[in-house]
Amino acid sequence: MTDKLLNLLKLSYSPYSNFKVSSIVVTQDGNYFTGVNIENASYGATTCAEKVAILKAVSEGYRKGDFKCLYVMTSSKQITPSCFLCRQMISEFFEPDNEVIFMNKNKEEKRYLVKDICPLPFDNNYLK
Numbered sequence: 210m211t212d213k214l215l216n217l218l219k220l221s222y223s224p225y226s227n228f229k230v231s232s233i234v235v236t237q238d239g240n241y242f243t244g245v246n247i248e249n250a251s252y253g254a255t256t257c258a259e260k261v262a263i264l265k266a267v268s269e270g271y272r273k274g275d276f277k278c279l280y281v282m283t284s285s286k287q288i289t290p291s292c293f294l295c296r297q298m299i300s301e302f303f304e305p306d307n308e309v310i311f312m313n314k315n316k317e318e319k320r321y322l323v324k325d326i327c328p329l330p331f332d333n334n335y336l337k
Contacts, residue, residue, distance in 0.1 A: 210233060210280055211282070211312065211316045213233065213243075214231045214232075214233060214280055214282035214312060215231075215282065215314070215316075217231030217232075217233070217243055217244075217245055217258075217282075218230075218231045218245070218282060218284055218314070220245045221245040221246050221247075221258070221284075222245070222246070222247045222248055223246055223248050224248060225248050225250070225252070226248060227284075228246070228283065228284060228285065229245070229246065229283065229284035230245065230246040230257065230258040230259075230281065230282070230283050230284070231243070231244070231245050231258050231281075231282045232244040232245070232257075232258035232259045232261065232262040232279065232280060232281045232282070233262060233279070233280040234262040234263055234265075234266050234276060234278075234279055235276070235277045235278045235279070235280070236266065236271055236275050236276055236277060237274075237275055237276065237277050238275070240266075240271075242262045242263075242265040242266040242269070242271075243261075243262055243265070244257075244258040244259065244260070244261030244262030244263070244264075244265065245258045245261060246258045246261075247261065257291070257292060257294065257295050258281065259279065259281055259291050259295040259298065259299065260294075260295055260298050262279070263279075263298055263299070263302055266302075267302065271302075272302070273301070273302050273303070273304065274304065276302055276303050276304070276307055277307065277308075278307055278308040278309065278310065279299060279303065279307070279308075279309045279310070280310045280312065281309065281310070281311050281312065282311075282312040282313070282314065283311075283312075283313060283314065284314050285313055285314065286313055286314070286315065287313060288311050288312065288313045288317060288318065288319050289311065289313070290311055290326065291309070291311075291326070296326055296327050297327075297330070297331065299323055299326070299327060300323060300327040300330035300331075300332065301330075301332070303323045304323065305322065305323050305324035305327075306322055306323070306324065307322065307323045308320055308321070308322060308323075309321050309322070309323060309326055
């Protein structure tokens, strides 16, 4: 998976920050969906790699309970966690015990459970 993530980093569209991010969603049935960050001159229109991968899976019919794990790699020397908007997206579609693997470009990694990176998620229970 690490080599695929490294190759995906090359597809990142990040001309403003040069901070490249790649992501792979792995589903329970063994499929995977890829994503890279896509920046925009209007910074608010930038889309994160994690969201791209998750939205591709959702657009193919996958829902909460269908996901196994999420890989996220950055072009940084540091292992970098997902932003909070992505964490909200992760908590919407992944189960609390699903694994999220953060990696740097040197293939070093840290593994977390969704419930650890999203300890107090906003979910549908608050909409009732």
